[in-house]
Amino acid sequence: MDVLVVDHPLAQTRLTAMRRTDTDSGVFRSSLHELTTMVVYEAARLFAVEKYPIETPVAATEGTRLATPPLIVPVLRAGLGMADAALGLLPESSMGFVGLARDEQTHEPRAYMESLPVDLANQPVLVLDPMLATGGSLLHCCNLLADRGCTDIIICCVLAAPEGIERLANSGLPLRLITASIDEGLNEKAYIVPGLGDAGDRQFGGMRRF
Ligand SMILES: O=P(O)(O)OC[C@H]1O[C@H](OP(=O)(O)OP(=O)(O)O)[C@H](O)[C@@H]1O
Ligand SMILES: O=c1cc[nH]c(=O)[nH]1
Ligand SMILES: [Mg+2]
Numbered sequence: 283m284d285v286l287v288v289d290h291p292l293a294q295t296r297l298t299a300m301r302r303t304d305t306d307s308g309v310f311r312s313s314l315h316e317l318t319t320m321v322v323y324e325a326a327r328l329f330a331v332e333k334y335p336i337e338t339p340v341a342a343t344e345g346t347r348l349a350t351p352p353l354i355v356p357v358l359r360a361g362l363g364m365a366d367a368a369l370g371l372l373p374e375s376s377m378g379f380v381g382l383a384r385d386e387q388t389h390e391p392r393a394y395m396e397s398l399p400v401d402l403a404n405q406p407v408l409v410l411d412p413m414l415a416t417g418g419s420l421l422h423c424c425n426l427l428a429d430r431g432c433t434d435i436i437i438c439c440v441l442a443a444p445e446g447i448e449r450l451a452n453s454g455l456p457l458r459l460i461t462a463s464i465d466e467g468l469n470e471k472a473y474i475v476p477g478l479g480d481a482g483d484r485q486f487g488g489m490r491r492f
Pocket of ligand 2: 360413415472473474475477478479482
């Protein structure tokens, strides 16, 4: 699996704001929004483009457009905070949704929502989730996409743990990963270390949905 780390200084300053305990939820959300713009900008290098004829006020020439704009799929809740920035860069894209909540004991994802096109053959997909920890959640999401025929999945994260990267790489799925950092690993509660805590709670508060 190809893995790209976005190590641009401006990406790293936003990531630093997100990591800090004393960052409030408003700054956390705006930092995630800005960082997502940078991560998706880098991810977009992987998109196929095509040329087409255009007219400038001076001459006929060739323009460039995305061959097939990707379907954007945020993984709820935390991926919601990346959705607006991604759609801002890709206004011609459509959006699907997958809702997953990790069980605090088993660390396995529990699915509570799935809103995706039936057929994803010939449709690139851009998956958004700030956190790749054990990899269980993103693996579940990407299996849903592959079951619909998707053969081109690009995942945009903020933090990735080596354990999660290995799990995705060993899945045999057609995945590529863009992240702002590969952290040290997971603690006993399967949180990323040094990490940033719970990306959903830090954006939206600690109240669970259930
Ligand atoms: O790689 P994993 O071990 O599966 O962990 C990562 C998942 O955990 C977080 O979601 P969470 O389950 O906390 O739901 P939330 O976004 O609603 O907070 C995060 O947004 C990922 O989806
Ligand atoms: O560190 C982690 C791991 C899973 N989910 C999060 O939100 N943070
Ligand atoms: Mg959470």
